[in-house]
Amino acid sequence: MHELSYAQALLDAVLKLAEENDAKKVTSIHIRIGELLLINPEQLRFCFSAISKGTIAEDAELVIEFIKPKIVCTQCGKEFDEVIGICDCGGIVSIEGGKDFILKRVEMEVE
Amino acid sequence: MHKIEVEAEHDILSLNKRLAKENREFLEKHGVIAINVMGAIGSGKTLLIEKTIEALKDRIKIGAILGDVIAKEDYERVARHGIKAEPLNTGKECHLDAHLVHHVIEKFGDVDLLFIENVGNLICPVDFDLGERYRVVMVSVTEGDDVVKKHPEIFRLADVIIINKVALAKAVEADVDKMVKDAERINPKARIIRMDLRKGIGFEEWLEWLRCVLQSRGE
Numbered sequence: 001m002h003e004l005s006y007a008q009a010l011l012d013a014v015l016k017l018a019e020e021n022d023a024k025k026v027t028s029i030h031i032r033i034g035e036l037l038l039i040n041p042e043q044l045r046f047c048f049s050a051i052s053k054g055t056i057a058e059d060a061e062l063v064i065e066f067i068k069p070k071i072v073c074t075q076c077g078k079e080f081d082e083v084i085g086i087c088d089c090g091g092i093v094s095i096e097g098g099k100d101f102i103l104k105r106v107e108m109e110v111e
Numbered sequence: 112m113h114k115i116e117v118e119a120e121h122d123i124l125s126l127n128k129r130l131a132k133e134n135r136e137f138l139e140k141h142g143v144i145a146i147n148v149m150g151a152i153g154s155g156k157t158l159l160i161e162k163t164i165e166a167l168k169d170r171i172k173i174g175a176i177l178g179d180v181i182a183k184e185d186y187e188r189v190a191r192h193g194i195k196a197e198p199l200n201t202g203k204e205c206h207l208d209a210h211l212v213h214h215v216i217e218k219f220g221d222v223d224l225l226f227i228e229n230v231g232n233l234i235c236p237v238d239f240d241l242g243e244r245y246r247v248v249m250v251s252v253t254e255g256d257d258v259v260k261k262h263p264e265i266f267r268l269a270d271v272i273i274i275n276k277v278a279l280a281k282a283v284e285a286d287v288d289k290m291v292k293d294a295e296r297i298n299p300k301a302r303i304i305r306m307d308l309r310k311g312i313g314f315e316e317w318l319e320w321l322r323c324v325l326q327s328r329g330e
Contacts, residue, residue: 002235009123083263086299101123109112
């Protein structure tokens with residue numbers, strides 16, 4: 001379950017940001033995940049809630065936006081929904097994006 | 112108390128990327144070719160490394176980092192061949208990451224070829240660059256002939272795809288041609304090797320690929 005690694009890295013980044021802003025509580029965390037990262041959002045939420053217990057990010061809502069990769073044949077321009085390297089026309093298919101895990105924005109309460 | 116919104120645009124994988132870059136720079140500086148050996152559990156990754164050591168150890172210096180969740184069996188098997196080896200236990204993780212490899216990488220500055228055997232599975236290791244030069248992904252026919260199709264991402268990013276245990280294909284009713292076709296469709300640039308390590312099938316083709324990449328660094 002590689003979601004635990006992501007959850008830990010996410011929590012570290014969120015807590016650092018909260019500390020820099022003297023936050024008392026983190027209320028929501030907005031993230032953007034590329035679909036090719038194979039992250040299961042339920043497992044990510046479960047891991048995050050487990051490891052954030054006792055921190056100011058406990059009970060924060062995880063708002064996840066999934067980003068599709070762009071999978072296009074370099075020869076005929078056909079677009080695909082699945083990971084594929086070669087098109088029916090024989091052209092090489094290029095795959096761009098879909099591999100990012102970005103912490104976009106954090107909402108927090110301050111004094 | 113009041114609420115604020117803080118824009119971050121922070122790449123959560125940035126720490127792994129930075130450490131992978133450091134690993135890669137270290138390996139390149141010392142002329143080490145590192146290969147991330149990934150693949151399914153029981154597909155033959157450790158045996159591939161063992162047989163390769165026996166075939167090449169008189170000519171080149173080989174090192175190995177063996178990743179596992181808790182056990183040290185793979186490390187013990189490989190260390191028996193008299194090469195420099197290090198076990199890496201991930202504890203709870205299902206993959207190696209650049210940070211774990213970073214802890215031991217400096218011990219391998221004097222080898223020509225470094226195998227980094229990842230934890231056996233076809234999903235978790237995919238997105239953790241370790242700083243390797245090449246990625247080898249190994250599966251075997253006993254995992255079912257749809258195993259390639261079901262895990263496209265790991266095969267897309269492979270330099271070499273090995274389908275092992277082909278001598279057992281008939282017994283387990285696996286269609287090796289289908290596996291090869293699936294691999295070609297996902298990754299037309301990869302070298303695809305049909306192998307049976309116990310019978311010696313495909314091993315020479317693997318060694319030939321290795322010789323090519325070693326020559327590319329002036330070996």
